[in-house]
Amino acid sequence: MRCSSGVFLAIPRRAAKRNIHCKQDGLSKKQVTARARKSKKAATKTNVKKIPLAADGVVTHRAFALLSLTTLVAMSLIFAPISLWPLSFVCLVPWLVYVGSAGQAPRVYFHSLLLGLAFFLINMRWMYPATGWGYLAISIYQAFYLPVVAIPVRSVVRRRHWPLAIVFPFVWVGGEMLRAVLISGFPWFFLAHSAYKFLPIIQVSDFVGAYGVSFIIAAMNGAIADLVIRRLSSGRSGAAGISLRSARVGIAVALILLFGSLGYGWFRLHQDTIAEGPKVAVLQGDFLNSVHGKQVSPVEKRDFYLDMIDGAAGEKPDLFLLPETPWTMFLNPEIRDFYRLCRDSFEELQHRSTKYNAHLVIGSISKIRTPYDLLTKERLYNSAMVFNPDGRELARYDKIHLVYFGEIVPFRFGRLRPLYFWLNSIMPFSGSDGSREYSLFPGEEFRTFSMTPASMPDSTFQFGTPICYEDVMPYVAREFVSGGHNKKQADFLLNISNDGWFGRGVQQPQHLAICVFRAVENRVGIARSVNTGVSGFIDPTGHRYGLVPGESATMAGDNAGYSVAHVKTDSRYTIYSQYGDWFGWLCVIVWFAFFVDYWIVRVQTRNKETASGVSA
Numbered sequence: 001m002r003c004s005s006g007v008f009l010a011i012p013r014r015a016a017k018r019n020i021h022c023k024q025d026g027l028s029k030k031q032v033t034a035r036a037r038k039s040k041k042a043a044t045k046t047n048v049k050k051i052p053l054a055a056d057g058v059v060t061h062r063a064f065a066l067l068s069l070t071t072l073v074a075m076s077l078i079f080a081p082i083s084l085w086p087l088s089f090v091c092l093v094p095w096l097v098y099v100g101s102a103g104q105a106p107r108v109y110f111h112s113l114l115l116g117l118a119f120f121l122i123n124m125r126w127m128y129p130a131t132g133w134g135y136l137a138i139s140i141y142q143a144f145y146l147p148v149v150a151i152p153v154r155s156v157v158r159r160r161h162w163p164l165a166i167v168f169p170f171v172w173v174g175g176e177m178l179r180a181v182l183i184s185g186f187p188w189f190f191l192a193h194s195a196y197k198f199l200p201i202i203q204v205s206d207f208v209g210a211y212g213v214s215f216i217i218a219a220m221n222g223a224i225a226d227l228v229i230r231r232l233s234s235g236r237s238g239a240a241g242i243s244l245r246s247a248r249v250g251i252a253v254a255l256i257l258l259f260g261s262l263g264y265g266w267f268r269l270h271q272d273t274i275a276e277g278p279k280v281a282v283l284q285g286d287f288l289n290s291v292h293g294k295q296v297s298p299v300e301k302r303d304f305y306l307d308m309i310d311g312a313a314g315e316k317p318d319l320f321l322l323p324e325t326p327w328t329m330f331l332n333p334e335i336r337d338f339y340r341l342c343r344d345s346f347e348e349l350q351h352r353s354t355k356y357n358a359h360l361v362i363g364s365i366s367k368i369r370t371p372y373d374l375l376t377k378e379r380l381y382n383s384a385m386v387f388n389p390d391g392r393e394l395a396r397y398d399k400i401h402l403v404y405f406g407e408i409v410p411f412r413f414g415r416l417r418p419l420y421f422w423l424n425s426i427m428p429f430s431g432s433d434g435s436r437e438y439s440l441f442p443g444e445e446f447r448t449f450s451m452t453p454a455s456m457p458d459s460t461f462q463f464g465t466p467i468c469y470e471d472v473m474p475y476v477a478r479e480f481v482s483g484g485h486n487k488k489q490a491d492f493l494l495n496i497s498n499d500g501w502f503g504r505g506v507q508q509p510q511h512l513a514i515c516v517f518r519a520v521e522n523r524v525g526i527a528r529s530v531n532t533g534v535s536g537f538i539d540p541t542g543h544r545y546g547l548v549p550g551e552s553a554t555m556a557g558d559n560a561g562y563s564v565a566h567v568k569t570d571s572r573y574t575i576y577s578q579y580g581d582w583f584g585w586l587c588v589i590v591w592f593a594f595f596v597d598y599w600i601v602r603v604q605t606r607n608k609e610t611a612s613g614v615s616a
Contacts, residue, residue: 063102064107064111067094068094068095068098068111068114068115070094071093071095072115072118072119074090074091075091075092075119075123076122077091078194079189079193079194079510079513080193080509080512080513081506081509081510083196083197083513088217089217089224090220091221092172092218092225093221093224093228095115096164096221096225097225097228097232098111099112099150099157100153100154100157100158100164101232101233108150108154109147109151112146112150113143113144113146113147114143115143116146116147117139117143119143119189120139120143120189121136121139123189123506124138124139124188126502126506126507129501129502130289130291130406130502131405131406131428132428134405134406141183142179145179149171149172149175152171152591152595152597152598153167153168153171155594155597155601156598157229157242159601161242161243162242163223163242163246163247163250163253164221164226164229164242165222165223165250165253166219166249166250166253167222167594168218168222168225169216169218169219169222170215170587170590170591170594171590171594172191172215172218173211173215173218173587174584174590174592175591176191176214176584177211177584177585177588178588180473180474180581183404184401184402184403184404185401187472187514188472188510188514190214190514191213191217192210192211192212192213192214192517194217196514199269199541199543200261200265200266200269201213201258201261201262202265202516202517202542203265203268203269203520204216204261204264204265205520205521206268206522206574206575207575207576207583208582209517209580209581209583209584210517211584211587212261216254216258216261219254220254220258222250222254223250223251223254226242226246227251229242269541271572273523273540273570273571273572274539274540275570275571276568276569277461277491277492277566277569278319278451278456278461278566279315279316279317279318279455279564279565279566280319280320280494280537280565280566281312281315281317281321282321282527282528282529282535282536282546282563282564283305283309283312283320283321283323283529283562284323284529284530284535284559284560284561284562285301285304285305285326285532285560286500286504286531286533286558286560287326287500287531287532288503289498289501289531290501291428292428298328298329299327301327302326302327302345302348305322305326306348309352309356311562312562312564313358315564317356318358318359318454318456319359319360319494320352320353320358320359320361321496321527321529322360322362323496323497323498323529323530323531323535324363324382324384324468324496324497324498324530324531325363325364325365326498326531328341328365329341329345330342330364330365330367331346331362331366331383331385331394332364332367332368332385332394333393333394334366334367334369335366335368349362349387350387353387353388353389356389358389359387359388359389360386361384361385361465361494362384362496363383363384363385363496363498364383364385365380365381365383365440366380366381367379367380368380368381375413376437379441380438380439380440381398381440381441381442382398382399382407382440382467383396383397383443383467384397384399384465384467384496395447396447397447397449397465397467398441398442398444399443399468399470400442400443400444400446400470400476401476402440402442403469405427407439407440408439408442409424409427409439410423411423412437412439424437424438424439446464446480446483447464448462448463448480448483448489449462449463449464449465461491461492462488462489462490462491463490463491463492463493463494464477464480464481464493465494465495466480466493466495467497468496468498470495471493471495471514471515472514474517474518474580474581475581477493477518477521478521478522478576481577486578487573488573488577491524491525492524492527492569493519493524493526494526494527494528495526495527495528495530497511497529497530497531498530498531499511499531499532500531508532508533508534511530511534512544515528515538516544517542519538519539519540519541520540520541520542522577523572523573523577525537525538525567525570526538526567532559533559534547534549535547535562535563536548537563537567537568539568540568540569540572545565546564549561
């Protein structure tokens with residue numbers, strides 16, 4: 001209220017001290033004092049509702065620490081081997097509340113970067129023994145996706161006031177899609193991967209891929225964050241947030257997605273389309289690999305696996321499956337006769353394939369000498385070799401998707417070749433003097449193989465052999481199964497891998513969890529043989545069985561062993577197999593649109609501020 005002298009009355013002390021009456025309003029001193037107290041009480045009440053998240057920087061660090069720590073712990077618990085998947089539906093809520101409510105946008109983005117860096121450094125520490133400084137580089141790179149997600153999310157919520165339940169899943173899944181394809185791709189720690197044991201919700205993967213499962217989980221996180229932000233921002237003038245109606249719409253959309261996917265999953269799980277395929281023996285050794293230090297000799301490893309083949313033969317499998325490069329050898333006919341170990345290994349494996357009337361699939365390095373090539377004297381490939389019981393020459397698939405710095409160093413040929421030499425020299429696989437060129441060459445086609453099992457002489461099956469991390473890349477399994485055709489080109493997949501480079505710990509069950517989605521996306525059974533684990537079988541619904549070691553194993557002791565079971569086949573041909581990552585790319589487009597909107601609003605705001613300054 002204003003006095004006749006033009007002075008604002010804010011608190012009763014000032015009125016009492018100056019003995020001022022508001023003659024204009026006809027109020028007595030007592031009335032002025034009562035009104036001032038009421039005004040002060042209301043202001044205090046409003047300040048109580050004010051939350052530290054929206055403060056002007058005084059307590060922002062404290063809020064960030066609390067909310068980020070909550071999200072960091074929750075996200076670390078949802079993935080294998082702990083797998084507290086129900087937490088995935090709320091794990092991102094604290095961070096989203098911070099992004100949507102806190103002031104000073106640059107600080108929010110910087111804090112998001114720190115959160116991402118902490119998460120990847122903690123949860124990808126298994127990479128360090130094999131990659132050295134590459135572990136730090138990939139952690140920093142992946143961490144940048146969190147602020148990249150935060151920027152459009154914050155802009156849309158605070159300026160457009162759209163619900164997070166609708167906006168956030170598009171942006172988050174768009175980020176996952178980019179992580180899967182940029183710089184060779186590293187699709188690890190998707191929200192979907194936390195739900196690999198919750199079979200009803202992951203069945204939607206045969207339509208929209210694993211990205212659809214991440215979308216549903218992100219929508220639930222967004223819906224809950226909407227309610228929290230709405231509650232915290234109510235009663236605050238000028239507070240950023242959304243209307244109660246928008247929050248209700250968001251939660252309705254999220255619940256429709258959740259229960260719709262569960263209904264679809266129940267329907268898919270109860271379809272009678274799965275049949276038994278060939279009987280497969282998956283063999284698993286437990287030999288840790290390292291760049292430096294003493295290791296078990298190739299001969300000892302060979303003898304161990306040969307004895308295991310003889311042991312598993314008693315269950316009469318149609319196919320023996322061994323890991324990726326279980327011991328160092330070349331099996332391709334162009335080179336194997338030049339090395340005694342390679343020649344002997346080939347003869348022993350072929351002898352057992354014929355003796356037990358079973359196919360045998362094993363990984364090895366293929367070497368092709370190229371004396372007339374001016375750039376390289378030999379070409380190396382990471383191969384899956386298929387032995388036939390009739391003694392025919394080996395069939396071979398060469399790995400196409402090579403892992404950067406683990407299997408190939410970029411810029412090997414071309415104008416940036418000097419950069420390649422430097423990168424190669426600092427890699428742990430390049431030898432003590434940094435001169436060894438260990439890079440492999442990629443294969444040229446996703447080749448499938450045919451087999452007629454001894455136990456099913458009237459049936460013929462086609463199978464593909466994704467090698468190591470190729471089962472992590474969604475497009476690889478799809479290429480084996482679809483190959484651009486209108487029907488299945490592979491009835492099941494055989495994944496061979498060597499996870500002994502990463503010690504014994506969390507990497508092995510995480511690798512298995514991701515592989516589950518390849519089975520559901522394409523409705524194929526998968527048999528896995530992995531050095532150090534986890535070997536076993538996955539059926540077309542994502543159910544795991546015949547695991548080596550078992551489901552409750554800690555991956556800390558002796559994990560060697562074998563399992564014999566029928567790999568499953570499925571008559572269904574999925575939308576995902578036909579059209580691939582269409583949903584993931586749709587989310588990238590929407591994410592890009594939100595990002596463009598952010599820049600448009602930013603430019604408009606800056607222009608208004610400039611015009612206001614000029615007019616003033």
